[in-house]
Amino acid sequence: AGVSPFAELPGDIAVSFEFFPPKTEKMDAQLWDAITQLAPLSPSFVSVTYGAGGSTRERTHATVARIARETDLRPAAHLTCVAASKAEIAEVADQYWQAGVRHIVALRGDPPPADGGTFVPHPEGYASAADLVAGLKAQHDFEISVAAYPEVHPEALSDQHDLDNLKRKLDAGATRAITQFFYSTDAYFRFLDKVLAAGIDAPILPGIMPVTNFAAIRRMSGNTEIPGWLETMFEGLDERPGPRALVAAVAAADLCRRLYEGGVRDFHFYTLNRAEQAYAVCQLLGVRPKEA
Numbered sequence: 475a476g477v478s479p480f481a482e483l484p485g486d487i488a489v490s491f492e493f494f495p496p497k498t499e500k501m502d503a504q505l506w507d508a509i510t511q512l513a514p515l516s517p518s519f520v521s522v523t524y525g526a527g528g529s530t531r532e533r534t535h536a537t538v539a540r541i542a543r544e545t546d547l548r549p550a551a552h553l554t555c556v557a558a559s560k561a562e563i564a565e566v567a568d569q570y571w572q573a574g575v576r577h578i579v580a581l582r583g584d585p586p587p588a589d590g591g592t593f594v595p596h597p598e599g600y601a602s603a604a605d606l607v608a609g610l611k612a613q614h615d616f617e618i619s620v621a622a623y624p625e626v627h628p629e630a631l632s633d634q635h636d637l638d639n640l641k642r643k644l645d646a647g648a649t650r651a652i653t654q655f656f657y658s659t660d661a662y663f664r665f666l667d668k669v670l671a672a673g674i675d676a677p678i679l680p681g682i683m684p685v686t687n688f689a690a691i692r693r694m695s696g697n698t699e700i701p702g703w704l705e706t707m708f709e710g711l712d713e714r715p716g717p718r719a720l721v722a723a724v725a726a727a728d729l730c731r732r733l734y735e736g737g738v739r740d741f742h743f744y745t746l747n748r749a750e751q752a753y754a755v756c757q758l759l760g761v762r763p764k765e766a
């Protein structure tokens with residue numbers, strides 16, 4: 475009796491961290507502080523996002539190339555189909571290959587807000603992530619990860635279409651999927667059951683997004699269920715960032731603990747370029763820095 479539910483967690487898990495490319499010098503310093511703090515946890519890879527509308531092409535490349543050059547980490551570059559021809563995407567992919575980057579997170583991408591939220595393929599571009607995966611694979615033998623949606627992509631024609639689409643991406647050469655963030659373990663495990671029933675055996679890493687800003691999460695949630703108990707947990711904290719961050723770490727660690735109990739051993743963290751949350755959650759899961 476009296477033993478913490480975290481006490482039994484031996485740290486036999488793999489973690490990966492996602493960052494976004496910084497816009498300013500101050501944000502750059504914050505990103506590198508986060509990378510430096512999280513690196514000792516030996517992530518299996520770290521990924522860098524690509525801004526909506528393809529707006530961060532140079533910044534994503536510069537960040538990924540610097541990680542490849544200056545650290546022992548294995549960087550993954552996000553790449554989208556938005557506002558680019560196949561030739562332009564091939565050029566970006568070539569630059570990554572030449573910089574020693576071997577892992578791409580291939581996405582369709584979201585359109586710039588000016589386009590009214592509807593994705594319209596570039597006339598000489600890729601129409602979907604599955605097409606992008608095939609194009610990248612034909613070019614270089616990249617390791618490729620793709621997106622998956624436990625609660626179904628908002629544009630999907632049906633649950634089955636969305637699952638078929640994930641299968642197309644894996645059949646085209648991707649070897650791993652990373653999920654959209656979620657807070658309902660039931661939604662994730664129901665999705666895993668369907669994935670397995672569809673004959674997919676690639677790892678489906680849960681994307682863990684600690685709730686650093688509950689109001690923003692509520693706005694961004696799309697199809698993502700925000701359970702009532704989570705809402706209650708963050709009640710009244712919108713204007714209290716300190717307590718909110720502490721509650722967020724506990725809530726994310728508890729989500730991971732329940733996923734661990736269900737057999738999950740591979741976790742992907744949306745860090746938002748801050749180390750504290752991801753580090754605290756890893757600590758509670760039993761992950762410790764490797765001795766240098």
Ligand code: FAD
Binds near residue numbers: 522602629
């Ligand atoms: P796709 O897999 O192409 O699917 C999009 C939708 O279209 C799905 O509903 C699918 O079922 C449907 N669809 C696809 N092909 C067909 C077809 N032939 N017929 C009918 N329906 C079809 N966005 C960014 O801009 N930059 C990022 O760095 C970024 N990183 C992300 C990382 C992760 C882990 C995740 C989960 C998402 C990320 N996103 C990013 C968001 C992503 O770009 C959006 O969710 C986008 O709307 C869909 O991208 P996708 O790769 O899942 O598209």
